[in-house]
Amino acid sequence: MKKFIIVGSGAGGATVARELAKKGKNVTLIEKGPYTKIKDAFKHYENAEVGVELLKTSCVGGTTLVTAGNAVRTCQEQLKNIGIDLEDHFKEIEIEMGVSTLPDSHFGPGTKLIMDKAESLGFKTQKMPKFINHETCKPCGKCTFGCPRDSKWTSRKYVDEAVDFGAKVIDNTAITEIIIKNGELRGVKSKDKEFLADCVVLSAGGIGTPRILNRSGIDAGNNLFVDTFVTVGGILGKIDFNTEVTMNALITLDDVILSPHYSGILNNKLMKFNVSKGDIIGLMIKIADEPSGTVLENSVKKYSTSNDVSLLAKGSAVAGAILTEAGVDPTTLTSTPARGAHPGGTAAIGQVIDKNLETELSNLFVADASVFPKAPGAPPVLTIVALARRLGKYLGNEF
Template sequence: MKNVIVVGSGAGGATVARELAINGINVTLLEKGDIIPVDKAHQCYENLDIGVELLKTSCFGGTTLVTAGNAVRSSQKVFEEMGIRLNREFDEVEDDLGVGVLPDTHFGEGTLKIMDASSSLGLTMSKMPKSINPKECIPCGKCAFGCPRNAKWSSLNYLEEAEKLGIKININSPVTRIITSNGHVTGVRSHDHEYSADIVILCAGAIETPRLLRSTGIKAGEHLFVDTFVTVGGVLREIDFYKELSMNALYIGDGFILSPHYSSLLTSRFEKQGFHEKDVLGMMVKIKDENSGYVGEELVVKNNTPQDVGLLAEGSALAGAILTEAGVDPGTIISTPARGAHPGGTAAIGEVVDNNLETKIKGLFVCDASVFPQAPGAPPVLTILALAKRLGKHISNK
């Protein structure tokens, strides 16, 4: 029987571990973070200043605990052009997660104003597909902090199922080195312990995964993208937008997306002018940024290119027009600094891994956003899950 080690418990790690467990394969999952209550997940942010602020977490379940529950098929065409067809896996994941748009009861006044304003300007803003159970969700604006009602799907759902199927889970177990012999992976090291394995799957994220790959001599860490975004917002008295379900609608532009989004970074600036969080209406502008960053041993760098800056400006101008149409005082509209939420590209398919996500070292695979060849410019979680399901099937059938 194959002995598999999965490194990381986020979207990729949880999904591939579950898929392998379903097929009766012996799996040990190593997670460097600790188990925490879901509603405390915001305490596990480990943000990095890399030219833009990069948002990331380290805990059991990973970043899935603090996502907005968005479930779009990002990068599907890109992968199809590379011969990686994910239709079946997308269907399976969407069924597992109960993906769908939320009922009208879950759309607040601010989101509806933004959607109506977009329509008035001739723009099509659709409802965002979500992996949220509307029967459990009471909109509170806390998605990015960790859902207080567990209404949102997270990796914990898959991990609980996988554990019942027999996988071993070790928390507080950061992997520091991949062990190889004669071109084959043989295990990993965590603390002072070595774990033997026939197969190792790295799902540690686009910052840590390339560093682990380099411990084997594989060149990785180049071409970092982060899905750069800003939040544009202004004053609309008593809108109470901060309580609404975040990113509940989506406009797809050319190289960027727009979505209703509240940011406390805006509120802190408005409070100095005598306004309150209840008076702020905002929109996220997320761009498909260029793969211009790099992950080093100590330093991570991702500066915005001229193209990135142009897309941010174009998207922000459009967001400003929508907000104004929605009733926001145009003289109050401001933007947050640029941030990044979805790092990837640092172990890309065709460069570091093949179409089955295997490196040149036999038995060593990667299954996180590192393998994306370019920025999705949209939430990547559903696509990572689909890739992980596909990888689980591939390994199970070997």
């Protein structure tokens, strides 16, 4: 029987592993980080300062454990234009993941106020689609720390299903490179061990995947984007916004999105006003940043272009207007530094991989945000899962 190795257990890797295991394939899923309790996922952040602060985690389930549970389709039309139609995959995974907007009972006063005032100023506002089970969710503001009630879809669910179908999971093992002999793929290696396979799928993320590819002689790591964002906020006494479901609404501009968002960084900045967490309200401004970064062996370089800065300023001005209309004292408005949560583009379709997500080395595939041809400027989980599901079904039929 052919052996498959999947490197990384986030949205892409877990999905491919599950699809292959369902078909009875011999699957081994290898994860750099540990198998941790979902509620403890915040302990495994591996943030890095790369010009903007880059947020990511390493554990079984990856960054899906600390997402806000947002379920928006991204890059669908662009991918369709290059021959990748994900419509049926989106439809099926949205049912599986329980994608829907949350009921009114799960909208706190801060989010409701932001939505109301944004609409009164003429901005397009809607509820954010979520893969959160409202029946078990009790709003607590901890989505991005690791849901204490496991009410949010995470790729751990797919990992567990893959195991039920016979897949093997190896954690705490960082894969360093691909094993190639006589020009053919033979498996992967960590620092002290080799794992043989007939087919390998890299899902180590927008930073990890290109590093493995480069060490294996495949040019990757250019055109890095991170979906740059800032959070603008200020003081609105006793709103208790910090306990609400984060990013529960979406405000769409032409090239910027805004969403209600509490950040502890704002709390630190506003302490001079002698306020508590419950007195702070904020809006995230997220852009599709230009691919101005590069992933190197021992560093990552990323800078914000003049266009990126202009878009962030535009979004911040709108956020300030909405928050002021909501009653925030404008003299307290402040912003976090620029950060990034969705690194990708570093093994892009049409540059490093083909439409089947295969590299120039036969039987070596990629399934994570590194394959995106451009920054989505919005949460990418749903699209990563759709691409990985498509790949898993392709591999299941081909091998």
